[in-house]
Amino acid sequence: METLKTISGYFATIGVAFTVGFLFMGFSRILTARVQNRVGPPIYQNLLDIIKLWSKESAINHGLMQHLGPAFAVTASVTTLLFIPVLRIGNWFQNFSFEGDLIFLLYIMVFGQLGMALGAGQTGNPNSAIGVSRGLSQVVGYEIPFVLALTALMVYHETTSLHEIMAAQDSIGAWNIFVNPFAFVAAIIAFLGMTHYTPFDVPFAPAELASGPPSEFGGKYLGMMMTSGSIFAFAKLTLFVNLFLGGASNLLELLAKTLALYLIPVIIGIVTPRYRTEQAIVFFWKWPTAFGILSILWVVWMR
Amino acid sequence: MEMNDKDTLTIVEHIKNFARRHSLFVLAYGTGCGAIEVPPTMTSRYDAERFGIVGRATPRQADVLLITGYLSVKTLKRVIRTYEQMQNPKYVIGFGSCTINGGMYWDSYNTIKVLDQYMPVDVYINGCMPRPESVISGFIKLQQLIKAGKADGWKKYQENLDWYRTNQKKVIKNWNMPDYNW
Amino acid sequence: MSDNIQNLQKSLSERLPQCSVKIRKHGGVELNSSKENLVGVLAHLREHFGYRHLSHISCVDWLEQNQFELVYILWNYESRIQLFVKVRLARENGSGISIRHLWPQADTYEREIAEMYGLPFDGNENPRELILEDWDAMPPMRRDFDTRAYSKEAFYDRPGREDAKDVRSVISGRSGEEIPEIAIPYTRK
Structure with a gap:
């Protein structure tokens, strides 16, 4: 009985993550449309896209890794999601969060991208190869400030467990965004790079790269990637809420906090043009890294 | 399409059909002058995205191929190759009189005149060139056809492949293209 | 301005006595050369008259006289006077002379003329097709090519x-x- 409850808990988490993910993406499309003085698609448009993509025939074969690449992406998103405690309290939505910690999450979050890189590499499309090299360069760029910010938090709270970080914020009575604002700035700029919205969308640059790594993936593969993207977006947002906004005690609070965080990359994305790869890396290694180092100094000074 | 025992569509087919007609990914490939009518259709004034019509950069991800104007023989070869790389179900919309009967290029030595001899066309939009309103009405027509299950040009292409190939090879002398086994 | 043109015509006739030079009604100077002198004339114009820019090479099909006429359109940035160098060639089995060594962009024009008129250029054996693909009928820009009949035969109505x-x-x-x-x-x- 207990096992059944746990397993249904996993599925409920994935369901919630997927729903919230595609609704947020639909919301961002509407927001973009309103900024451009358009009406925009309905909010469930991404669900329709995913259903349609799943119902398409897929008769492409470029070898084994091409089929495994999108599967890797889905695996990585679901694993990331299941190792993040969705809510601060309660038995539901906790999943594996007691076994894993921040260090493990740092590894598993890159796994999907590496799988996609292998899959896209096998298709032999030159656009995919260029997109993969750009995407991985960008990973090298934003991982440094991200790890610096997380290190600052881990050193400050003397733990790598997400639960204990959330509990510590609760006991101090202040969220980490106020305790260590420099870490938040560094992490949120790294988050812009992770979401691949403009100005950091050069790996997928539709106008010049024919959508980059997934250019050879259509139908079900693209559907898998979009599904994984929805789940992964939610997982990342939840992680950030847990780290900086003190976690959430119920789903409504979580929704409000994740939406507030999600609006940052969307709104920045609407109004900015695109960075080239080298500009993006220079940017990541300059400003957010400086903030990351500052956050560690701040932690040292605070203690 | 799958039918149940009462000879109507199953509920899964209904959902699939609804998703298909409200999410049309258009391949961003332009030939001739119609390519300039597509950006106004997509942007603020006419906003095709409210019907779920968005552009895609690769044929693998696209559902709809727009033939936006005259096709020279050289372009036809590329268009056929692009069309065969798209995944089923896929639809073709022919823009303007050039694709219908040759239009102003009716006596040109290097442009084809009747598109549906070489590719299955689901919807023709007349005009020279059609304005964005007509383009959107053509998309609505395509949605109606998909709803009725009549937008089956891709099936016709598979069934009558030999006939299409004969016609294509009549104008494309040097046929050095891969064969797709979809 | 007209002084300039007259001076140019005068000096051109003095320096290039083998060519006939005349002033065109709508501006510019026209210079008729023979095939043998063509490269020398163009090189001379380029070196000594400041005609450093080749705008275009065009081809005219004189079907009645069984001749092709090549028109090299040159431009002088200082005097701002356009110069048309014309040369007549045999229509059947004739050939032009490549001037790729003077202006590299001439390569494109020569390939186009070779493809569209079937007039080969000595010294420009660039085998690639420029615009047409797998063309096996008469070159389409020749005047005796019946485009309507060809299109009726090749394409569906x-x-x-x-x-x-x-x-x-x-x-x-x-x-x-x-x-x-x-x-x-x-x-x-």
Whole structure:
């Protein structure tokens, strides 16, 4: 009985993550449309896209890794999601969060991208190869400030467990965004790079790269990637809420906090043009890294 | 399409059909002058995205191929190759009189005149060139056809492949293209 | 300005006595050369008259005289006078001379002329096709090439095109609607 409850808990988490993910993406499309003085698609448009993509025939074969690449992406998103405690309290939505910690999450979050890189590499499309090299360069760029910010938090709270970080914020009575604002700035700029919205969308640059790594993936593969993207977006947002906004005690609070965080990359994305790869890396290694180092100094000074 | 025992569509087919007609990914490939009518259709004034019509950069991800104007023989070869790389179900919309009967290029030595001899066309939009309103009405027509299950040009292409190939090879002398086994 | 042109004509006739030079009615100077002198004349114009820019090479098909005429259009940035160097070539089995060593962009024009008129250029054996692909009929820009007959034979016609009636008169005949006065001059009878 207990096992059944746990397993249904996993599925409920994935369901919630997927729903919230595609609704947020639909919301961002509407927001973009309103900024451009358009009406925009309905909010469930991404669900329709995913259903349609799943119902398409897929008769492409470029070898084994091409089929495994999108599967890797889905695996990585679901694993990331299941190792993040969705809510601060309660038995539901906790999943594996007691076994894993921040260090493990740092590894598993890159796994999907590496799988996609292998899959896209096998298709032999030159656009995919260029997109993969750009995407991985960008990973090298934003991982440094991200790890610096997380290190600052881990050193400050003397733990790598997400639960204990959330509990510590609760006991101090202040969220980490106020305790260590420099870490938040560094992490949120790294988050812009992770979401691949403009100005950091050069790996997928539709106008010049024919959508980059997934250019050879259509139908079900693209559907898998979009599904994984929805789940992964939610997982990342939840992680950030847990780290900086003190976690959430119920789903409504979580929704409000994740939406507030999600609006940052969307709104920045609407109004900015695109960075080239080298500009993006220079940017990541300059400003957010400086903030990351500052956050560690701040932690040292605070203690 | 799958039918149940009462000879109507199953509920899964209904959902699939609804998703298909409200999410049309258009391949961003332009030939001739119609390519300039597509950006106004997509942007603020006419906003095709409210019907779920968005552009895609690769044929693998696209559902709809727009033939936006005259096709020279050289372009036809590329268009056929692009069309065969798209995944089923896929639809073709022919823009303007050039694709219908040759239009102003009716006596040109290097442009084809009747598109549906070489590719299955689901919807023709007349005009020279059609304005964005007509383009959107053509998309609505395509949605109606998909709803009725009549937008089956891709099936016709598979069934009558030999006939299409004969016609294509009549104008494309040097046929050095891969064969797709979809 | 006209002084400049007259001076140019005078000095051109002195320096290039083998060519006939005349002033064109709509501006510019025209210079008729023979095939043998052509490269020398162009090089001379380039080196000594400041004609550093080759705008275009065009080809005219003189079917009645069984000749091709190549027109090299040159431009001088200082005097701002356009120069047309013309040369007549045999239509059947004739050939031009490549000037790729003077202006590299001439390569494109020469390939186009070779493809569209079937006039080969000595010294430019660039085998790649430029615009046409797998073309095996008569070069299409020759005047004796019947494009309508070719297109009728090569491509399909959609039936219903032959009568070619005027759209307005068909519509007015069908619905009884009057043709507006402004459209009457443009209506086919």
